[in-house]
Amino acid sequence: MDEHSLLGLGLSALHRDGYLLLPGVLEARQVDQLQAAISALTPMHWDYNGLLEQYKCVFNRDPLWLTFLDLPGVIELAEAALGEDCHLIGQTAWRSHPGYQGMPLHLDYLVMALPPALLADPAFELPMQICTVQFYLDDIDAELSPTRVLPGSHRAGRKPAPGEQQWQGQQVQSILCRAGDALMFRSELWHGGSDNRSADRSRSMLQVHYGRRMVAQKFSPYLHWHFNPAVLAAATPRQRRLLGEHAEAEYD
Numbered sequence: 001m002d003e004h005s006l007l008g009l010g011l012s013a014l015h016r017d018g019y020l021l022l023p024g025v026l027e028a029r030q031v032d033q034l035q036a037a038i039s040a041l042t043p044m045h046w047d048y049n050g051l052l053e054q055y056k057c058v059f060n061r062d063p064l065w066l067t068f069l070d071l072p073g074v075i076e077l078a079e080a081a082l083g084e085d086c087h088l089i090g091q092t093a094w095r096s097h098p099g100y101q102g103m104p105l106h107l108d109y110l111v112m113a114l115p116p117a118l119l120a121d122p123a124f125e126l127p128m129q130i131c132t133v134q135f136y137l138d139d140i141d142a143e144l145s146p147t148r149v150l151p152g153s154h155r156a157g158r159k160p161a162p163g164e165q166q167w168q169g170q171q172v173q174s175i176l177c178r179a180g181d182a183l184m185f186r187s188e189l190w191h192g193g194s195d196n197r198s199a200d201r202s203r204s205m206l207q208v209h210y211g212r213r214m215v216a217q218k219f220s221p222y223l224h225w226h227f228n229p230a231v232l233a234a235a236t237p238r239q240r241r242l243l244g245e246h247a248e249a250e251y252d
Contacts, residue, residue, distance in 0.1 A: 107189060
């Protein structure tokens, strides 16, 4: 199957289900490289560590993170979903340790409330504004904090109620996958984490958020933000565009 056909299937899944699992996106050496890079991170600003480690804006800490902004097979799908002028709105490294309690079902961002009848119309295709890609660095089984998704819930037009676990007859599904696989999902999809019930394993993950150009880039610490010169010097033209170096447009 050619690249154009694969992109079409990927877009269809994002419109139909709200998510897509991409197998084998990372090579074994890249998985090892990211595991080592996360281990070397130290908290800054709003980062935190404990049973859950979270490190924000890692792309600005070292040029090695740039590679994971535009991985082949991922960036093409992001650009097809969000436009060829889409950009980065976040890159976060996570590590969930034994005993960590996962997040309940939630959505990341609902662009606007739409009439339920419109959302229920199969002829209506809800445009995407933000997509997230989660790169898994461990083999994920039922014990190791699998991501949970509720297929089709991006068309609910609302966030889930507390404890809500199904929508339109669809049940929550756990994403069980291998190290190097990636999950792409749109911001309206109901999704959540789950507990790390393993005795001695931690789950590591790199998360990248893409938005349409008119979705603001919100890099903390905001007014004190500045780009790392070493990162900018190493970035390719496409990576610089993802970082925000756009051609002139209407609101510039």
